[in-house]
Amino acid sequence: EAGVAQSPRYKIIEKRQSVAFWCNPISGHATLYWYQQILGQGPKLLIQFQNNGVVDDSQLPKDRFSAERLKGVDSTLKIQPAKLEDSAVYLCASSLGEKLFFGSGTQLSVL
Amino acid sequence: AQSVTQLGSHVSVSEGALVLLRCNYSSSVPPYLFWYVQYPNQGLQLLLKYTTGATLVKGINGFEAEFKKSETSFHLTKPSAHMSDAAEYFCAVSVVSNTDKLIFGTGTRLQVFP
Numbered sequence: 001e002a003g004v005a006q007s008p009r010y011k012i013i014e015k016r017q018s019v020a021f022w023c024n025p026i027s028g029h030a031t032l033y034w035y036q037q038i039l040g041q042g043p044k045l046l047i048q049f050q051n052n053g054v055v056d057d058s059q060l061p062k063d064r065f066s067a068e069r070l071k072g073v074d075s076t077l078k079i080q081p082a083k084l085e086d087s088a089v090y091l092c093a094s095s096l097g098e099k100l101f102f103g104s105g106t107q108l109s110v111l
Numbered sequence: 112a113q114s115v116t117q118l119g120s121h122v123s124v125s126e127g128a129l130v131l132l133r134c135n136y137s138s139s140v141p142p143y144l145f146w147y148v149q150y151p152n153q154g155l156q157l158l159l160k161y162t163t164g165a166t167l168v169k170g171i172n173g174f175e176a177e178f179k180k181s182e183t184s185f186h187l188t189k190p191s192a193h194m195s196d197a198a199e200y201f202c203a204v205s206v207v208s209n210t211d212k213l214i215f216g217t218g219t220r221l222q223v224f225p
Contacts, residue, residue: 004154031210042115042201042215043155056212091154095210102154 002026004103006092012109018080021106025073025094032069034077035091043091049075082110113138115204117216125224130189132219134202137183144185145203145213146176155201160209161185172196197223
């Protein structure tokens, strides 16, 4: 079974630039999550989709972060403009039923 | 609001020694509790979970954890460490389900020495 795919693996940008991350969940998984993992901290949920609808985006900084899940499959997370404190690993996860599957993440460095 | 505290950001053990990683939680309602493991350059993987029922939970790779409501703890143990256990371990809590609104601790990095 293929896992959750994320790209790019690494991204380095300067502050105030824009960046986008892509996630392809496991086939058939209706629920998709984006987490932010800052160095030294545990993952923090940014947004949760059920199919192509947003279930929870209470912790998403909406002034600079946006996410979409077209056709209920792939998802993109965008940051515009980036700040230094956005440096983190961005994890995508998907679930079907009782188990959560994580991708290996995109490591973002904002200089 | 619920929260998780992991005591000790780094734990070092010798191969064959007991592994004990500590987790305390705070929740006003019965929680779902989890331990996840993260190997370098890989995603988080579920080790074990507690939902209801038996308080001693067995997981993959010989790990187990015990839910102690009176101590609000969910410590992770393994009788004999293996070099391959070296990784970062995260405790997490949810009051919703096995997959939604997980709140993670800050993690404990386990080193295993030969």
